[in-house]
Amino acid sequence: MAATTCFLSPPSPFILKRTTFSQPRSNFTIIKCSNLSSDPQPIYTSVKSFAPATVANLGPGFDFLGCAVDGIGDTVSISVDPNVHPGQISISHISGDNSNKLSKNPIYNCAGIAAIEVMKMLSIRSVGLSLQLHKGLPLGSGLGSSAASAAAAAVAVNEIFGRKLGFEELVLASLKSEEKVSGYHADNVAPAIMGGFVLIQSYEPLNLINLKFPVDKDLYFVLVTPEFEAPTKKMRAALPAEIGMPHHVWNCSQAGALVASVLQGDVECLGRALSSDKIVEPRRAPLIPGMEAVKRAALQAGAFGCTISGAGPTAVAVIDNEAKGNIIGQHMVEAFLKDGNLKASAKVRQLDRLGARLISSSKD
């Protein structure tokens, strides 16, 4: 039987109310859940949701920028389960990539933690839920695997109870999961939930800026994942504690250029900015065998830019054409093998503009 856990139901209807302001006038949306019906009834008996892979950091966007990529991600099915104690959640099944490495105890599982947080926010007390997770993403690949599980679960629970929470609450719920596995960073969970490019301006209060990439522009991500483990903790330990002013100004200007190129749909400029990080990538790339050669190969093959996806080991390059993307991917795979002695696989993907979403529901 799957492990279960319960959480403390709040004594009164859950109220999520922001009171910390960064300055006197601030335009963030104040989240008030006090008008939610406490302990709402499910409107479906079961739902299935999907959350996409994400590319965080994007070079100079380190720790505050990420985007969602289409076609790959995690799937969560949730059903009302009379065999689960009301107010509790049970993980009944985990399938897919490296599923045996994941705990079925919800408090140690990304999907479980996020699902519990959403149940807390909604003050669910009268029904129990059963969760199935299908991992479409490899663990520790730098493609936001934990975020996709959390985002899919948060959305699934929200949907089964009638979609009472908005993006920000779902990001906050998923952040609880990220906090346990890799740190309190929303650069994967925010785009996994919201889709597209998302900039995290602040956490207290949570200010998220959705950067709309023009719909009439073509943008392809070449994602090349080697068979190599790049633990987030080790990659974080490689970061410099102090940064010289010239490099700070440089990376800031590239971050600005990256944001501008996203909003203006300038894929070449986006690539140039993505490729320009002088602070994080130079420390992390040497820890991933072949990464520097992979970047050179991508650029030589015509990519507009290339960097490490998240904390790695996946390399991400950008281009405006799928066929070119496939060729670039081949060159990157070859470079991983030749210079890093690592087998790797390449995918060419577009931006996922939707983020985590319901893919099916049932009232039976």
Added chain:
Amino acid sequence: MAATTCFLSPPSPFILKRTTFSQPRSNFTIIKCSNLSSDPQPIYTSVKSFAPATVANLGPGFDFLGCAVDGIGDTVSISVDPNVHPGQISISHISGDNSNKLSKNPIYNCAGIAAIEVMKMLSIRSVGLSLQLHKGLPLGSGLGSSAASAAAAAVAVNEIFGRKLGFEELVLASLKSEEKVSGYHADNVAPAIMGGFVLIQSYEPLNLINLKFPVDKDLYFVLVTPEFEAPTKKMRAALPAEIGMPHHVWNCSQAGALVASVLQGDVECLGRALSSDKIVEPRRAPLIPGMEAVKRAALQAGAFGCTISGAGPTAVAVIDNEAKGNIIGQHMVEAFLKDGNLKASAKVRQLDRLGARLISSSKD
């Protein structure tokens, strides 16, 4: 008689051709002046140009972002002068604010240096020019006074010879002037020439990104200039040499948010980002008496954000309404007097979207 100077005419038609690429594929416009007619003839006998004041840095946009503000700036008149040796330029008159502090020797005058550079680029050899400068901007106020003189002069020379150079060449010419007075930074000259908001992505090659603020949105700058000298060198010496990673990430994210808010026309978010610098402003503000109180007063009076304009001492606040801007300005002036014991004057200005331009011309 005004001082004159000559410059070495290049032995062959001037060729400005970029050969340094930051990466294999780069989308900057390659500047080729090789198709210019060398030593073109003037199409006017005299021209008058105007270049606006500029606000550089904008908080987290330190050293790479600036914008132009309307209604205040410097004016340059240039005329073909048979009394000036062909290929040379003479400064015949300087008027306006603190004009007696400026050299009439073109190689020591911002307008002169930029004019000489443009004449070099155009290979002017057959006519001499006479230049008059009217300073509408106070010196050393943080409003891009030197940049406005350089930009107006560069544009005037370009116009009198038939506008053969583009924005980038004019920025490069004006940078020669900035280099001599305050350092090789384009965050004043680029917006002074191009108008609006300009992000300097790189210098080698020069990549400038014009950030278009939506025309249907209202944005007002409250500019409050105290009677205080804040030398650029002293303000630059106050900067930290090293920056901790958390502050680096914070300022980068705010720089990204600032760029996004400009392009999306979100004035409140723009103000919040403008106000958020944790690296430069905290070091410089204490060197300007009353600045911290002025910022507090601006925010309390309803400004969306406030910071130091350029290297100061001018304080700049942003708001979406002119009447509110006037009230905010009064509060800021009072705070400068009360907390800094400094007299100050306030102006409320909009974005200058045009940049340096011809305002009159004559063929007589």
